[in-house]
Amino acid sequence: MTDSLIVGAGPVGLTLASELARYGIGVRLIDRAPRATETSKALVVWSRTLELMDRMGCTRAFLEAGLRAQGASIRSGGAILGRPRFDDIASAYNFALMIPQRDTERLLAAHLGTFGVSVEREVELTGFTEAADGVEARLRHADGREETVSTPWLLGCDGAHSTVRHGLGVAFRGEAQGDDWLLADVRLEGAGAPPPDEIATYLHREGPFVIFPIPGGRARIIGTLGRSDPARPRPEPNLADVQALIEQRAGGGFRACDPVWLTNFRINERKVAEYSRGRVFLAGDAAHIHSPAGGQGMNTGMQDAINLAWKLAMVARGGAAATLLDSYGPERSAVGDLVLRNAGRLTDMATLSHPAAQAARNAALRFLLGFHAVRDKIAATMGETEIAYPASPLSRGPGAGARWDPGDDDGPPPGAGREPRFLLYAADRARGAGLAARFPRLLDPDPRTSPDPSRLFLVRPDGYRGLSAQAAAWDEAETYLRGLAPGGP
Template sequence: MTTILIVGAGPVGLTLAAELARYGIGVRLIDRSPRATETSKALVVWSRTLELLDRMGCTRGFLEAGLRAHGASIRSGATVLGRPRFDDIASAYDFALMIPQRDTERLLADHLRSFGVAVEREVELVGFTQADDRVEARLRHADGREERVATPWLIGCDGAHSTVRHGLGVAFGGATQGDDWLLADVRLEGAEAPPPDEIATYLHRDGPLVVFPIPGGRARIVATRGRTDPAQRRPDPTLADVQALVDRRAGGGFRVADPVWLTNFRINERKVDAYRRGRVFLAGDAAHIHSPAGGQGMNTGMQDAINLAWKLAMVERGQAAATLLDSYSPERTAVGDMVLRNAGRLTDMATLAHPAAQAARNLALRVLLGLHAVRERMATTMSEIEIAYADSPLSRGPGAGARWDPQQDAGPPPGSGREPLFVLYAADPARGAALAARFPALLEPAPRTPPDGSILVVRPDGYVGLSAAGEAWDEAERYLHALAAVPG
């Protein structure tokens, strides 16, 4: 069995490894760190990611470990400018699941072990070269021993300082913002603390302060601290520093206590131009990093991994042509651009410095957030259920590339089996079964009933690949013929 090599065992690498293992593909997942993440780091799993975890078969553990945030508030001191509600999200998971990254990694590692695969720790990628049919990689173990391995595909899920990206020599274009930010994981005490199922943003003339709920009665506070010389490192904040910011920007009324993590950070906004070079792929922070506003980073990376996994599996299993992999970079690059743009806009809005601009912003927010349509749009964007691949080389027909709503299908989610297969939806079950029989490596054998009279082909990751008229059987056949490793 050939073995795909994944570098980096954070949430992205774990997701990719688990999906490949579920599909029966040999995989090695290495990480130079001696242990998994021990801090909370990324905190939120959004609706679309939870839907995709359903396909993986591990949503239940996340729901049991996480806290459901049902909305957000945007405030100016004691004044609430608006309260977007996540109940408006058109998903069975109409909430933000607050869960520390250490628990996300633990749950994904447990899921990976259920397929007989464990993370190889203190193993470092030190170099690689590409050939036409493989990648030759050099690995270094904790005892200094070096190992040379050949892999058909190398995937860098190794974060913002990615060894894989550096090895490819690709530019990581973008910039570092000048402001220092404070992060504090604490307990909140006092009657005026924000509700424990709400993400609260306090806008202030000195900069924003945001409170995120965390399971176990804790909360995270994030706030700007102003600028320092980039060459200097600001001392880590103290609990008194955090309390002073809360008193000034949130109007006091609650206290912070029992800190478990106090640190500073700066926001980077960077992205590669393409997520693939030959037989090497990039995913997650190795390909894109951006403002934490909106909590999109980890979710976007995990969705990179899910997008890539079924394509690699179908090619490695001989189910689909190698050209299927050409769709990964354009699809996920477009999503990365969108997330970078949206997160940057949110950060820019929250950090306006001019008093007149701040006053205009607050007035506009108060008016706009009074409109249900605006609140619904905010919730939908944050949930990532509106992500679509309309311009993908895999999308054909009106509405192609859109998310297939799991709630409109009585059957199991596409892609939830032990092999990646497209799902055919056709009003004529006999002709649908005949088409599926001609492409058994691509399609589930039994067609499903479409919501209307059209022919639909839904991808293993739950997006519409083909949308065609109910009698356009030739079009459906051409679409599948182009995907097939051995045309039907």
């Protein structure tokens, strides 16, 4: 029996496998594809994901491989309507790290390899059967060999066409946005190209046009092509199509050359209502897909994985009650709803077709983006530092569920420990050590100094506030921990 079986070795599956392995949970990670992603696909790693990578222990490799975009511009008719900057994101990583998905997968696979785990390629999940104490999964290998695997946990990170989701019979509700879009990874030459550290959005009467910088002097271009017609699929684009969009939407002044990827795509917006059933869990695109506007998709999926991993590890190792896992679905479903809503609004705003609506949009953007507070809000939303779990069953007290600011640590973030534990921040560290001794599987043995002497905090392994209480509320802290411990209160 394997401790856990993860289906799908994209960024989400690799993140989940790495975190479970870091916590000492045995992992098998399978993928039916013969090789890892070879195209750029998802491009952006945002601030909050980089902070969580600090806990994983792999941020440095990503920083060395990526390009730091310092801000964005919103343009129309040769004018710049506004320039949100990422510098004021309240994080050490106050930028958008541009890195092709093929490199993200390569770096995560290398990180996973440090725990002695590798991806099993050309292995396909063909079905599974659930039981009270585990899951029996049926696998098919490239040579046709069939295998049956018993595992306590089946974890579906297998994308929009998830076999795990289909096996659960969970509805994937939503709809397709009505336009065809062009995608091109190219080089840009000419003085009129946007700065190489900026995400540039051009709003045009025929539709939006966006340029994302990519490491190595390349750029990703996407733009609408018009309404989709299922009866008449568009031919694959060529470089002339890309240049025509540059001339029409961005006013020319630069040219595209040296393409490495040209394709069309459509936007789907779908989400499950349930992220888990029994011992089967969904994460990433298996649970939610949405517009690429804002670049939130891969980040949301990786944060699904990080949220699930520490909870699963605590339960699997006997350090917490199984009810801890009940918080995964509500927490991440709420985030999925938020990301879907924000990405959909951005797409709807950018694709307005009526001239009067476009003019009103541009005027409103020019006005609003003149305010520093509005620009900061946009940057914080994109950087995902405002993601929180206020309604979670794990959140108690004022401000509970909010991100714990890494700047409030008086020590390094938890590294490659073999067990996830809560961290206690309190003024009375001696009393805190006594509390930790009573809950050695739940609480780190070394309390830290609270940044607010009047408050006591219990911070989750994923860096969010679980309990926020008065400094002397030791009974409240003990009750909180007892509610998580095996056997309950």
